[in-house]
Amino acid sequence: VSRALDLAERAVRTAEGDEADASVHVERSGFARFADSAVHQPTLVRDETVTLRVVRGGRVGCATTNRTDDDGLADAARRAGEAADSSPVDPGFPGLQEPAPVPEVEGYDEATAALTPEEQAEAAAATIAAAPGLGLYGYYTSGTAELAVASTTGHAVSQTTTDVSVLALAAADDASGYAEATSWRAADLDVAAVAEEAAEEALTGCSDEYRPPEGRELVEPREQLDVVLDGLAEADAGVQADVLLRDPRIDGEREALLQERLDLGDDVLIARVLLHRPRLAQHVHEAQVGACVGHDARKVRVAAEGGDIVDHHRAQLERPPGHGGLRGVDGDREALQPLQDGLDAAELLLSGDAFRARAGRLAADVHEGRALLDEAECKRHRRLRP
Amino acid sequence: VHELAEHAIDAAVAAGAGYADARVVRRRAQHVATKNGEVDTVSDAETEGLGVRVLVDGAWGFAGDPRLSEEGARDAALRAVAFARASASRARRRVELAPVEPASGEYAAAVERDPVEVPLEEKIALCLAAEEGMRRPEVKITEASVRAQREERVFRSSEGGVARQQLVECGGGIDALAVSDDGRVQNRSYPSAHGGSSGQAGWEYVEGLGLDREAPRVGEEAAALLTAPACPAGVTTIVADAEQMVLQVHESVGHPTELDRVYGTEAAYAGTSFLRPGDLGSLRYGSAHMNVTADPTTPLGLGTFGWDDEGVPARRQPVVAGGILAGFLASRETSAQLGRDLGGSMRADNWSRMPLVRMTNLHLEPGEGTLEDLLADVDDGLFLSTNKSWSIDDKRLNFQFGTQVAWEIKKGKLGRMLRDPTYMGVTPEFWGGLDAVAGPEEWRLYGLTNCGKGQPGQHAHVSHGTAPARFRNVQVGVRQ
Numbered sequence: 020v021s022r023a024l025d026l027a028e029r030a031v032r033t034a035e036g037d038e039a040d041a042s043v044h045v046e047r048s049g050f051a052r053f054a055d056s057a058v059h060q061p062t063l064v065r066d067e068t069v070t071l072r073v074v075r076g077g078r079v080g081c082a083t084t085n086r087t088d089d090d091g092l093a094d095a096a097r098r099a100g101e102a103a104d105s106s107p108v109d110p111g112f113p114g115l116q117e118p119a120p121v122p123e124v125e126g127y128d129e130a131t132a133a134l135t136p137e138e139q140a141e142a143a144a145a146t147i148a149a150a151p152g153l154g155l156y157g158y159y160t161s162g163t164a165e166l167a168v169a170s171t172t173g174h175a176v177s178q179t180t181t182d183v184s185v186l187a188l189a190a191a192d193d194a195s196g197y198a199e200a201t202s203w204r205a206a207d208l209d210v211a212a213v214a215e216e217a218a219e220e221a222l223t224g225c226s227d228e229y230r231p232p233e234g235r236e237l238v239e240p241r242e243q244l245d246v247v248l249d250g251l252a253e254a255d256a257g258v259q260a261d262v263l264l265r266d267p268r269i270d271g272e273r274e275a276l277l278q279e280r281l282d283l284g285d286d287v288l289i290a291r292v293l294l295h296r297p298r299l300a301q302h303v304h305e306a307q308v309g310a311c312v313g314h315d316a317r318k319v320r321v322a323a324e325g326g327d328i329v330d331h332h333r334a335q336l337e338r339p340p341g342h343g344g345l346r347g348v349d350g351d352r353e354a355l356q357p358l359q360d361g362l363d364a365a366e367l368l369l370s371g372d373a374f375r376a377r378a379g380r381l382a383a384d385v386h387e388g389r390a391l392l393d394e395a396e397c398k399r400h401r402r403l404r405p
Numbered sequence: 406v407h408e409l410a411e412h413a414i415d416a417a418v419a420a421g422a423g424y425a426d427a428r429v430v431r432r433r434a435q436h437v438a439t440k441n442g443e444v445d446t447v448s449d450a451e452t453e454g455l456g457v458r459v460l461v462d463g464a465w466g467f468a469g470d471p472r473l474s475e476e477g478a479r480d481a482a483l484r485a486v487a488f489a490r491a492s493a494s495r496a497r498r499r500v501e502l503a504p505v506e507p508a509s510g511e512y513a514a515a516v517e518r519d520p521v522e523v524p525l526e527e528k529i530a531l532c533l534a535a536e537e538g539m540r541r542p543e544v545k546i547t548e549a550s551v552r553a554q555r556e557e558r559v560f561r562s563s564e565g566g567v568a569r570q571q572l573v574e575c576g577g578g579i580d581a582l583a584v585s586d587d588g589r590v591q592n593r594s595y596p597s598a599h600g601g602s603s604g605q606a607g608w609e610y611v612e613g614l615g616l617d618r619e620a621p622r623v624g625e626e627a628a629a630l631l632t633a634p635a636c637p638a639g640v641t642t643i644v645a646d647a648e649q650m651v652l653q654v655h656e657s658v659g660h661p662t663e664l665d666r667v668y669g670t671e672a673a674y675a676g677t678s679f680l681r682p683g684d685l686g687s688l689r690y691g692s693a694h695m696n697v698t699a700d701p702t703t704p705l706g707l708g709t710f711g712w713d714d715e716g717v718p719a720r721r722q723p724v725v726a727g728g729i730l731a732g733f734l735a736s737r738e739t740s741a742q743l744g745r746d747l748g749g750s751m752r753a754d755n756w757s758r759m760p761l762v763r764m765t766n767l768h769l770e771p772g773e774g775t776l777e778d779l780l781a782d783v784d785d786g787l788f789l790s791t792n793k794s795w796s797i798d799d800k801r802l803n804f805q806f807g808t809q810v811a812w813e814i815k816k817g818k819l820g821r822m823l824r825d826p827t828y829m830g831v832t833p834e835f836w837g838g839l840d841a842v843a844g845p846e847e848w849r850l851y852g853l854t855n856c857g858k859g860q861p862g863q864h865a866h867v868s869h870g871t872a873p874a875r876f877r878n879v880q881v882g883v884r885q
Binding site: 048049050051052054055056057058059060061062063064065066067068081082083084085086087089094095098099101102105106107135136137139140141143144147154156157158160186188190 | 443444447448449450451452453454464465466467468469470471481484485487488489490492493495496497524525526530551612670671672673757758759761859860861
């Protein structure tokens with residue numbers, strides 16, 4: 020039994036109610052952020068968070084804590100109970116997860132989990148060194164995320180994954196280039212190639228036309244939610260995908276359509292995060308469970324506003340397409356023209372083949388049974404690794 | 406916890422840190438939301454931990470640990486030193502810190518009724534009552550939410566700084582989404598879009614918002630927008646209400662004056678700035694009516710504190726004075742880079758994050774007169790209210806913002822309601838068109854909780870005090 024699962028089961032035993040479940044997230048990560056070709060904000064994080072959900076007479080309450088001693092868990096159980104007592108009966112509550120098999124996920128690499136701060140800084144330095152003569156901005160990060168769920172129904176699962184990402188933005192005098200890569204195995208990540216790709220873009224300029232990678236296809240924005248959900252259903256995202264997919268509280272076709280339209284952009288991002296950023300995905304999962312929300316996309320978005328997700332997406336939307344962030348003012352003006360033609364960012368996501376052709380936004384790739392979504396970077400040739 | 410922070414600093418210095426500070430943070434946060442008459446969210450989260458920031462050979466390192474124990478403190482300190490040492494050998498510039506008198510003392514927000522202790526039943530009832538008031542046949546989705554947060558922050562530094570702060574904040578908001586038979590959607594919000602408004606205060610702040618009082622108007626306006634004509638395009642005079650001016654100040658003054666963006670360290674995520682260090686004291690940012698101040702001493706402000714997260718005492722600071730760039734938002738590091746004493750704006754959103762240059766409370770200082778006075782001097786223009794959307798480039802120079810609603814201004818009086826208004830501009834040109842700001846009687850303080858920056862991501866809680874303002878020659882709607 021993993022430490023996270025042990026912690027989840029301890030938390031469940033602390034709860035007082037008809038039913039209870041606990042979700043535990045453990046994160047250990049290092050984040051070497053660099054700017055102007057020097058590491059400047061290196062951040063090491065370790066945390067473990069318990070979200071306890073208690074059901075009393077059809078009322079549901081949640082509480083979250085990172086105090087994992089007995090007092091901390093008891094306090095969380097008390098607060099979850101109070102929240103349940105304060106809430107009205109939820110007739111749509113589907114009940115807790117019954118015991119079910121969890122897909123085996125190949126997503127953990129011992130060597131990646133064991134990376135030291137020195138090795139993370141070394142990887143950042145290697146990224147920087149591969150783009151000599153240009154200012155390089157971005158980060159190298161690696162970490163381990165463990166998720167465990169236990170409940171009074173007997174459900175007890177845990178999953179440990181590693182992830183590693185490198186992002187490079189190279190700045191030349193009047194242009195910039197961008198590249199990014201993600202994997203769950205550090206050895207698979209060629210940080211120098213990422214930096215070289217960003218540098219090449221900065222030095223040679225970009226194509227305005229987006230071409231999906233071989234074997235992948237563009238789909239229309241309105242179809243993308245289905246693509247995301249279908250992809251998640253087939254993805255090896257395990258518990259996270261299961262949580263996102265269950266949607267017992269959508270209350271009517273019209274509202275579902277509205278929410279689809281309103282939140283499509285966030286859905287795309289969340290789906291991408293779920294598939295490619297397991298550490299961030301756990302924040303989403305934690306937020307939605309912690310907020311006692313259902314599992315529809317809009318609620319996920321609301322919950323995610325407490326985390327990293329939405330603003331990251333917003334920042335991408337606000338950034339002129341194809342520009343890494345350091346382009347000249349005239350270039351910005353040109354790229355902003357679609358926005359200045361009277362559409363806001365959300366509308367842009369849902370309309371305009373012309374804009375999409377121009378910016379390559381919202382390219383959804385379906386490949387080998389997985390939905391791989393590359394929502395913003397026509398010229399940022401994101402490397403998607405299964 | 407003071408001893409734990411001291412233990413971390415001792416461990417860091419013993420391991421080779423030339424400078425170290427430690428923050429112990431304990432936070433409890435609640436959020437209640439209702440939607441269409443049902444409880445949507447009841448969350449109650451607490452977190453605690455210690456963050457240690459060190460300088461080793463002029464390079465930063467940071468580590469956070471949730472264990473409030475000597476072992477956790479020492480472990481975080483040693484990991485931070487290891488990361489800093491690994492970075493130092495590859496640094497291109499040695500970090501220097503501007504001198505500061507070591508922090509010493511305590512700060513606590515003025516609170517009448519602890520918002521966290523307000524029963525959840527009361528919070529739910531308030532939301533449901535506010536929602537009820539928004540109901541109309543055309544309004545398909547009503548939402549209301551309230552939040553409460555209590556936080557203790559203890560700071561110590563190797564320079565002798567010692568401070569303890571107790572921050573309490575709460576807030577709320579309502580939204581009505583109206584849908585026409587053919588599927589068009591319009592929304593109205595109060596007191597602010599994107600999560601309402603919060604203040605550093607007790608529950609009396611939420612009660613003072615009057616969510617249920619404003620709900621009928623919000624619902625009526627959302628419904629009315631469905632049949633309102635579209636906002637026409639053209640170059641005209643606009644008067645933006647105080648809530649929209651919050652967004653205008655935040656995006657086009659706050660972010661570009663963050664000195665870390667000016668120096669490029671946010672280029673990979675939040676962006677850079679059209680400003681340069683040498684612009685200080687000389688760049689014309691706007692008209693003579695433009696006065697913007699950073700003030701972390703503002704009562705009720707979400708950016709109000711005794712000391713920032715590197716121990717710099719709160720101090721009111723001009724940012725734009727008479728239209729001229731007069732200051733930047735800065736850290737000790739960037740102040741030293743510029744060679745100027747710029748006050749303290751370093752804030753971290755939790756114990757597990759490194760402090761960044763953030764807005765505190767950034768205000769557009771009031772001018773004179775009432776909103777009616779501003780309108781009276783407009784022969785033909787638009788009154789814009791409540792932010793709906795924003796798009797702005799990474800330098801914070803070219804922008805297009807949308808509001809939820811507009812009203813025509815004809816011969817100094819408000820006329821028809823208009824839907825889907827947008828306006829655009831280039832920051833200094835736009836602010837150059839400012840020809841009036843309403844007076845203190847129209848000045849309002851809004852608190853936002855969703856300002857994103859940094860990698861790993863952080864969210865800052867900031868406040869802006871603004872009054873309605875009038876701008877001439879503004880491009881509205883689709884360019885002709």
